[in-house]
Amino acid sequence: RPRSLSLLGLGAMGTALARTWLAAGHRVTVWNRTPARAEPLRALGATVAGSAAEAVAANDLVVLCLLDDASVGETLAGAQLAGRDLVNLTTSTPADARAWAARAAGRGARFLDGGIMAVPPMIGVPEAGGYVFYSGSAELFAAHEEILAVPAEARYVGEDAGLAALHDVALLSAMSGMFAGITHAFALVREADVDLGSFSGLLADWLVAMARVAVTGEQKAEKGEDQGDVASNLAMQVAGNVTLLRTAEQQGVSAELLTPYMELMERAVAEGHGDSDGSVLAELLTAH
Ligand code: NDP
Numbered sequence: 001r002p003r004s005l006s007l008l009g010l011g012a013m014g015t016a017l018a019r020t021w022l023a024a025g026h027r028v029t030v031w032n033r034t035p036a037r038a039e040p041l042r043a044l045g046a047t048v049a050g051s052a053a054e055a056v057a058a059n060d061l062v063v064l065c066l067l068d069d070a071s072v073g074e075t076l077a078g079a080q081l082a083g084r085d086l087v088n089l090t091t092s093t094p095a096d097a098r099a100w101a102a103r104a105a106g107r108g109a110r111f112l113d114g115g116i117m118a119v120p121p122m123i124g125v126p127e128a129g130g131y132v133f134y135s136g137s138a139e140l141f142a143a144h145e146e147i148l149a150v151p152a153e154a155r156y157v158g159e160d161a162g163l164a165a166l167h168d169v170a171l172l173s174a175m176s177g178m179f180a181g182i183t184h185a186f187a188l189v190r191e192a193d194v195d196l197g198s199f200s201g202l203l204a205d206w207l208v209a210m211a212r213v214a215v216t217g218e219q220k221a222e223k224g225e226d227q228g229d230v231a232s233n234l235a236m237q238v239a240g241n242v243t244l245l246r247t248a249e250q251q252g253v254s255a256e257l258l259t260p261y262m263e264l265m266e267r268a269v270a271e272g273h274g275d276s277d278g279s280v281l282a283e284l285l286t287a288h
Contacts, residue, residue: 002026003147005061008052008075009090010037012120014065017089020124020151022046031055033075053079061144065089069096082108085140087148089114089132093169094162101136101161112136112144113161115168116152123151131155135163178207180257187253214278221279235274238265 002025007018010032021028022044031049032038038048049055056062056079066072069092086109088100097113104111118130131153134141141148141156148154157163185203189196220226241262248255264281273280 003061004029004059005063005147006031006049006055006059007063007065008032008055009065009067009071010041011065011067013089013116013123015041016120016123017063017065017151018046019044021147023124024150026147026150029055029058033071051078052076056080056084061085061087061147063087063089069093072100084109085112085137085144086110087112087114087134087140087144089116091115091168092165094165097135097161097165110137110140111161112140113164114148115164117168117171118152126153133157133164133167135159135165136161177261181207184248184253184255184257188247188251192251217277217279218282221282230275230277232277233275234265234269234277234280237278238262238269238274241265 004027005021006029007014007021008031010018010030014030014032015037018028018030018041022041027047028041028045029047029049030038030041031052031054035048038046042048047058049058052075056076060083062084064072064075064086066075068090072088072090072092081104086100086104088097088111092100092113100113101111112134113136115133116130117132118128122128122130132148132151132155134148134154134156135158138156138159141154145154145156157167182203189199241258244258245255245262248258264284265278268274268276268280268284271284273284
């Protein structure tokens, strides 16, 4: 059944969200700092609010998808939040999300933070596999889950408002390391006589296979489970790093994306973890 909501922020992501809610027959009130970006949505049936405060006043459910935490603060500064259900899809840190949960409660609103694991073309396309992590008010999530799940699958991860951001940023941080590796790999082969089409396929398959090996090892280590025989111990990997570095040098490629992780492996070996596998490294990073 059609529901109503307000959406503040019509960048690439906000516009994609608005389009899917409108296409699903919901009533959407939109607001954007630069008003021109709302016009294409007006043509699709959205109501355009004249100010952020007006958009917040228009509906119980208020979704924000702005650039960063500061823009959320500026946007909500003059708004009356009492009785609202605020959902902040702006990418934030766990502490930002918890601070908003506290501020919202202080201003009489329920709060849910969201972390979008999709790019705009994946919004409204379930088979693309995108989803959104949510955390914060369980009552708010239960009340609005159906409409929140229209743009992408909704995955609630807990009452602590910071948990969605923590999941989001953990996945993005892992992606950052993967992108570094892919960048280095392409730098190695780009000037060589290598078929880049088949190389791309080999690389993607290898990363998927190794990701499964690595996360299984991490999970066992965190649970304190027996790892069995260590298949790839750190002493062997550190010795192997020399080959990676020499190859980079021979191909004329800077090793700057590889060395931080290699240095952590070396530190682990120096501290007596040569017989362990890479799953010991997270512990070293968090040793305070
Ligand atoms: P865009 O850069 O396309 O849009 C940014 C939006 O924020 C615009 O609506 C802009 O308004 C608004 N804005 C910026 N500063 C202010 C301010 N001070 N006050 C009010 N409004 C402001 O970003 P996206 O739409 O791509 O991203 C929005 C959020 O979604 C971000 O937190 C991003 O991390 C997250 N996200 C984006 C993904 C993507 O691939 N695009 C993927 C996953 C998450 P104006 O038009 O006036 O400039």
